[in-house]
Amino acid sequence: MKPLIELHNVHKNYVMGKSIVRALRGLSLKITEDEFVAMVGASGSGKSTAMHLMGCLDTPSHGKVIFEGKDILNLSSNELATIRRERIGFVFQTFNLMNTMSALDNVLLPTVFKNDDVNYEKRARDLLKEVGLSHRIAHKPSELSGGERQRIAIARSLINDPEVVFADEPTGNLDSVTGRKVMNFLKRVNKVRKKTIVIVTHDLELAKEADRIIKLKDGVRL
Amino acid sequence: MITAAFKISLNSIRQQRVRSWLTMLGIFIGIASVTTFISLGDAVNNSVQEMFEMIGGNKLIIMPGAGGILGAFMGGESTLTIDDVKMLERLGSINSVTYYVMGNSLATVRNEHESVWVMGIPSEKGSDIFTQMQGMDIVRGRNIDETEKYTAVVGYLLWSGNEIFSRPVRLRDTITVDEKDFEVVGLLSKVGTRQDDTSILIPFETASDIYNKDGKLDFIMAEVSPGFEIEKVSEIIKNRLAREHDVKKGEEDFSLQTSENIINMVGGIILLIQLVFVGVAMISMVVGGIGIMNTMYTSVIERTKQIGVMKAVGAKDSQILTIFLVESGIYGLVGGLVGGLMGYGFAKLMELGIQSEGGSVFSLSVTFSPGLILGVLLFSFVVGVVSGLLPARQASKMNPVDALRYE
Ligand SMILES: Nc1ncnc2c1ncn2[C@@H]1O[C@H](COP(=O)(O)OP(=O)(O)OP(=O)(O)O)[C@@H](O)[C@H]1O
Ligand SMILES: [Mg+2]
Numbered sequence: 001m002k003p004l005i006e007l008h009n010v011h012k013n014y015v016m017g018k019s020i021v022r023a024l025r026g027l028s029l030k031i032t033e034d035e036f037v038a039m040v041g042a043s044g045s046g047k048s049t050a051m052h053l054m055g056c057l058d059t060p061s062h063g064k065v066i067f068e069g070k071d072i073l074n075l076s077s078n079e080l081a082t083i084r085r086e087r088i089g090f091v092f093q094t095f096n097l098m099n100t101m102s103a104l105d106n107v108l109l110p111t112v113f114k115n116d117d118v119n120y121e122k123r124a125r126d127l128l129k130e131v132g133l134s135h136r137i138a139h140k141p142s143e144l145s146g147g148e149r150q151r152i153a154i155a156r157s158l159i160n161d162p163e164v165v166f167a168d169e170p171t172g173n174l175d176s177v178t179g180r181k182v183m184n185f186l187k188r189v190n191k192v193r194k195k196t197i198v199i200v201t202h203d204l205e206l207a208k209e210a211d212r213i214i215k216l217k218d219g220v221r222l
Numbered sequence: 223m224i225t226a227a228f229k230i231s232l233n234s235i236r237q238q239r240v241r242s243w244l245t246m247l248g249i250f251i252g253i254a255s256v257t258t259f260i261s262l263g264d265a266v267n268n269s270v271q272e273m274f275e276m277i278g279g280n281k282l283i284i285m286p287g288a289g290g291i292l293g294a295f296m297g298g299e300s301t302l303t304i305d306d307v308k309m310l311e312r313l314g315s316i317n318s319v320t321y322y323v324m325g326n327s328l329a330t331v332r333n334e335h336e337s338v339w340v341m342g343i344p345s346e347k348g349s350d351i352f353t354q355m356q357g358m359d360i361v362r363g364r365n366i367d368e369t370e371k372y373t374a375v376v377g378y379l380l381w382s383g384n385e386i387f388s389r390p391v392r393l394r395d396t397i398t399v400d401e402k403d404f405e406v407v408g409l410l411s412k413v414g415t416r417q418d419d420t421s422i423l424i425p426f427e428t429a430s431d432i433y434n435k436d437g438k439l440d441f442i443m444a445e446v447s448p449g450f451e452i453e454k455v456s457e458i459i460k461n462r463l464a465r466e467h468d469v470k471k472g473e474e475d476f477s478l479q480t481s482e483n484i485i486n487m488v489g490g491i492i493l494l495i496q497l498v499f500v501g502v503a504m505i506s507m508v509v510g511g512i513g514i515m516n517t518m519y520t521s522v523i524e525r526t527k528q529i530g531v532m533k534a535v536g537a538k539d540s541q542i543l544t545i546f547l548v549e550s551g552i553y554g555l556v557g558g559l560v561g562g563l564m565g566y567g568f569a570k571l572m573e574l575g576i577q578s579e580g581g582s583v584f585s586l587s588v589t590f591s592p593g594l595i596l597g598v599l600l601f602s603f604v605v606g607v608v609s610g611l612l613p614a615r616q617a618s619k620m621n622p623v624d625a626l627r628y629e
Binding site for chain 1: 223226229233234237527528530531532533534535536537538539540541621622623626
């Protein structure tokens with residue numbers, strides 16, 4: 001299996017006035033295609049930071065982040081945006097949907113930034129159907145439950161048929177039953193659609209269902 | 223992408239209706255004033271242009287007082303006499319000469335009293351010289367005869383409708399001015415300027431008596447003979463008149479202008495007034511632009527999280543920039559559209575106001591100019607986009623992770 005993402009001795013420092021927060025302190029890891037990986041660790045251990053770097057949302061202070069063979073430090077912000085749009089899907093703990101848009105428009109949002117004339121509406125409707133929200137297509141996020149919002153976010157992450165989906169505590173704001181459903185759906189995406197999945201979770205029961213667990217502590221692997 | 227940008231921007235504008243309208247207030251006012259002043263100025267220009275087109279370009283106009291066309295409205299004792307006319311008639315460079323005295327009187331027709339302009343016109347050499355040089359036509363009846371003292375020819379608005387007299391004046395009607403009865407012998411065609419169209423023409427001597435003019439004239443018009451250069455003739459006559467009036471150069475008690483001069487002068491004055499007012503309106507546009515900028519900065523901060531989301535799903539910096547520029551451009555465009563229509567409506571209202579003001583000299587007609595509206599829209603759109611430039615840049619440069627973390 002090809003390595004999809006590699007982190008080599010990655011450091012990430014946040015400068016806050018005079019103090020420096022060292023969120024990652026020499027983290028190395030590999031994510032292979034079609035894997036289902038769970039990242040666990042205490043709060044503040046650097047899980048989200050690592051995920052943002054793997055997802056090309058941010059760049060490392062030191063070390064290398066290689067995405068599909070390319071060092072992201074060598075890529076322009078436009079190239080990184082294109083990678084995020086075409087190769088990556090994100091699911092967040094707080095959903096991060098556009099609250100003025102309908103469920104359908106939210107799912108379509110990533111296609112807005114493509115430069116093609118393809119109509120993705122059918123695909124978006126199919127995805128909403130797949131996550132069981134056919135009857136909520138015209139609703140705004142504020143009219144939906146947490147579980148429903150997260151399912152919209154998952155549909156959105158898949159609209160551009162990415163290679164990898166990053167989910168940062170996707171069940172963190174959901175009750176255990178709803179969280180269970182979301183987890184099952186992500187597993188199905190991994191198995192059926194052959195997408196690489198990286199999730200961050202505090203729920204060790206859920207983490208155990210992953211192919212592999214990466215443990216972080218104070219910005220390095222445990 | 224651009225349609226989606228519109229959708230996103232409109233969403234955001236609709237989200238804060240009151241704030242959006244307030245944002246556009248400065249643009250409304252600025253564009254409304256610009257449109258009003260330009261439309262009105264153009265209308266005045268057109269009406270002056272029309273007035274002189276009727277007269278033609280080879281005319282010299284002599285008026286009492288140094289102020290010329292402006293001084294004529296200020297009144298004062300006239301200094302022009304029949305002797306001046308005789309001097310002009312003797313010149314080979316002058317083809318024909320005419321003149322008038324003028325006053326404003328209450329005229330009575332069938333017990334109805336209305337204010338009209340009265341012009342005393344020369345008739346001993348044929349009153350047709352006057353009407354022709356003024357660009358007037360007699361559509362019915364005849365002109366004033368040289369032997370007559372109490373006949374009148376009436377302007378278009380007096381006989382064509384009920385705007386001045388509720389029952390239109392007809393041929394052979396009697397018009398009473400200053401206790402003297404005049405028989406209407408002719409009806410004038412439409413000239414297009416309000417003063418001419420609400421005038422009564424009567425014989426010179428009679429009018430001179432009524433207004434106690436003592437042989438003095440309010441206006442002389444001379445046509446330059448073919449083959450002579452109007453500017454040169456004008457210069458020669460100016461010197462001759464100054465000598466005969468015994469005044470120094472630069473201290474003339476009359477003003478002499480070519481018809482073309484007057485058009486240019488009036489055009490120049492109007493342009494200047496337009497520029498001053500448009501300049502003042504620009505202040506409003508600057509304020510409007512700052513208003514848009516302020517709203518856009520607020521909007522960018524409020525939507526930080528949305529910006530983060532859009533970047534996370536693959537929006538490029540330039541695309542974020544576009545979304546916010548479209549938003550500020552919409553503010554400019556809508557502001558310009560509403561302001562432009564308001565300004566046009568305002569100019570139209572003023573036109574109606576001037577129209578109903580009976581004794582006014584000009585009849586204005588404000589025309590809807592698509593060019594002006596387009597220009598104004600383009601301008602306000604540019605103001606909107608330029609005002610949004612800095613806030614939109616700030617939005618586009620946001621670090622996606624920081625934007626996503628923003629609460
Ligand atoms: N933008 C930032 N500015 C300053 N400090 C930051 C920033 N982002 C993260 N940090 C700090 O970096 C460290 C790692 O943060 P990170 O969010 O990666 O942790 P985490 O493992 O995801 O924690 P949690 O489980 O609570 O989400 C924390 O100490 C955090 O305060
Ligand atoms: Mg985190």
